Amino acid sequence: MSELITMLGCQRPIIQGPVGEMNSPRLVAAICEAGAYGMLALGFSDADRTRQLVKEVKSLTDKPFGANLMLLNPNNPGILEALADAGVKTITTSVGNPKTVYQRIHELGMKGLHVSLSLVHAMRAEEAGVDGIVITGAESGGLRSTEPESTNMVLIPLVVDHVRLPIVAAGGIADSRGYRAALALGAQGVQIGTRFIATEESTAHEKWKQAIVQCGDGETILIPLKRMNMRAVLTPALKKQMSEPGFDLTGRYRLEDVPKAWGTGDFDLFPAGAGQVSALIGDIKPVRDIIKEMVSAGI
Ligand SMILES: Cc1cc2nc3c(=O)[nH]c(=O)nc-3n(C[C@H](O)[C@H](O)[C@H](O)COP(=O)(O)O)c2cc1C
Structure with missing residues (x-):
């Protein structure tokens, strides 16, 4: 069992990427029920909203799930306590300096993976004491740097070579080919954003x-x-x-x-x-079909 799977406590090393503050407890639960790791996207939320969302997810699944914290959010201390109280074990953090928050994450008995956009960014996060890296290549959806960026074919092996933590690859993955490619390049798992927006369970317009x-x-x-x-x-x-x-x-x-x-x-x-x-997504599908196909090679 990989270090990542141990950290996540799910069957498949597939993480739901946060998309702004779009939260669908139904989507999170569907991802967990399909064996992967659903995640709440907490953005600029607060502890009360977190408790409400956690309650809704727990009414739909008893499988482990996580949450993404945006590090610029001043409400993160309360959110972290709400997540720890709810028994959430592993979270991700984005946009901001991980140094400030990881001591608290560990005191609460949780682990965290930091979302990084480049090798330098990933190495700094390792120094700051994070437990894993979600590396996102230039092709990925969401916020990107204004600096020149590398795509995942280069970035994943580069980060795997220089960072001694579990690496999750994000960007450009929608099916079993992308999933297997990311694992072949050395990632222990993948994070999926765009493919999960275009699902039956997503609340996207x-x-x-x-x-x-x-x-x-x-x-x-x-x-x-x-x-x-x-x-x-x-x-x-x-x-x-x-x-x-x-x-x-x-x-x-x-x-x-x-x-x-x-x-x-x-x-x-x-x-x-x-x-x-x-460009690779041609239909709106249920989450379980996407994950079933993604892991169809048995890994
Ligand atoms: C529309 C959109 C909004 C996103 N918003 C966030 C965000 O708020 N925070 C974050 O860490 N990642 C965000 N992401 C990145 C995803 O979590 C994920 O890493 C990325 O989408 C993976 O690439 P893919 O879209 O090719 O699957 C966003 C992605 C998309 C497509």
Whole structure:
């Protein structure tokens, strides 16, 4: 049994990636029931909301599940206690310095994997005392760096060679081929974002799911924000706007508009977030079918 599987306490080394603050207890539970590790996305939540979400997930599954903490959230101390009280054993942390929070995570008897975007980032997290790394390649959905980035084919083995912790690969994985490739490159597991948005159990708006299903090769772009970029679907409408004289992506979209835009399917307000792997996703499926196919080679 790998160190990662021991940490997660589930059957398959497949972790649900947090997507903003989109929380569907039904999706988390479906992922756990299929043998993988469902996760709440706590973003800027607080302890009360965490307790409520945990209760809802526990009413649907008795399998272990985790949560992602955004390290810029001032409510994290209360959230951590709520998670520890609920018996959550392993969490992930994103966006921010892990040094500050890992001492507390360990005092509470929990373990954590830190989401990193580069080798340097991963090595710093190891020094800060994290228990594992989720390494996310340039192809992945979500916030990306404004610095040049490597894709997972290079990044996974690079981080495996330099960091002595369990490595989880995130970005570009939607089926058994991507899953097996990530394990072959040395990762102990995978984290999935985009594929789980386009599922029956996801609460994502139907227009968001369809934007992913219809997205083809080369049809995502990086939307420039203040200090980060966000990967999003390049829809035919956005492509047309971008071809108009004087159109400038810089400063056009605001991160504050994301919840409303994605929640209502208003992609003029902010384009639909998704990874490059959208090109491989052609339908909306139940989670159990996705995970069953992903592990069909028996690993
Ligand atoms: C629309 C969208 C929003 C995301 N938001 C977050 C987030 O708030 N925090 C985070 O750590 N990761 C976030 N991610 C990254 C995912 O958790 C996951 O690592 C990533 O999607 C993996 O790549 P994939 O989309 O190719 O599967 C987001 C991903 C997507 C697609």
